[in-house]
Amino acid sequence: MDVRDMLQAKGLRRTRARTDVLAILAEARRPLAHQEISGQTEAADLDRVTLYRTLTSLSKAGLVHQVRGVDGVHRFCAHGLGSMACPGNHPHFLCQSCGEMSCLEGQELPWVSVPAGARVTGKQMVIYGVCAQCRDAEA
Amino acid sequence: MDVRDMLQAKGLRRTRARTDVLAILAEARRPLAHQEISGQTEAADLDRVTLYRTLTSLSKAGLVHQVRGVDGVHRFCAHGLGSMACPGNHPHFLCQSCGEMSCLEGQELPWVSVPAGARVTGKQMVIYGVCAQCRDAEA
């Protein structure tokens, strides 16, 4: 399914900001931080504010999901885009050295019991440390 | 074990900022945000910056641990303080309405496999939604 069709299906206008950002996220298949997205050439000339608002609307529409690591940085990941799907129900690994986050696919998050009466909106698990590449660089 | 002894045991000077903040966290037994701590009367007259630095040193010394929810706010929880221990190996629940975070004790975090070669420093899981109190308030 095409990125532009996805937008239309969700009732969002197909603007350049949205198509570009969604395409970048779908391509990456791992959660990207605001900064990483704006660094991509396709999004290079998008205003910071526009990027924030774009990510907010994509997120509200359910086209991307949001992860926030121990570093406090928002990261967004596209999912539901056909074969490139990112189910969103898996843990993530955050490298505290290079700041890159990756999906640990194929591992479901456990069911957790919450205090009586609470409504659960979502859950997320982040494993953090140093990735293989950064460990090599250290040595 | 006394809060002041804990500091000494870790080789930290026993200053008012540290004893007060550690006492507040030990008393709360749930992760408190920077703001929640500075709101407490015992810490009311501490400088913002001092509080940040105090939390950093307590964290480095391992006297408190840090959790960061989907809201991106740092929260700190005392642990290892005798009977008030907060093991730190459990999920947390974050109410997105009132912003209060609580420990879901008695539930261990699952073991997760990470990419080969990566070094794991820690992990954390946050369940978010609306707590019972806020649901009542809504209605």
Place this chain on the structure above:
DNA sequence: TTAAGTGCAAAATCTTTGCAAATGT
């Protein structure tokens, strides 16, 4: 005494808001 910690001022980020101009349907 003297190295560590604190307080104040100021900077650096990250994120949000207001409003006029541009764009999609």
Place this chain on the structure above:
DNA sequence: ACATTTGCAAAGATTTTGCACTTAA
């Protein structure tokens, strides 16, 4: 044509840094 989006400027919020003063050991 008309409601949404965008871009710019500016405001807010959070966290960090520099430096002189104070305090614990």
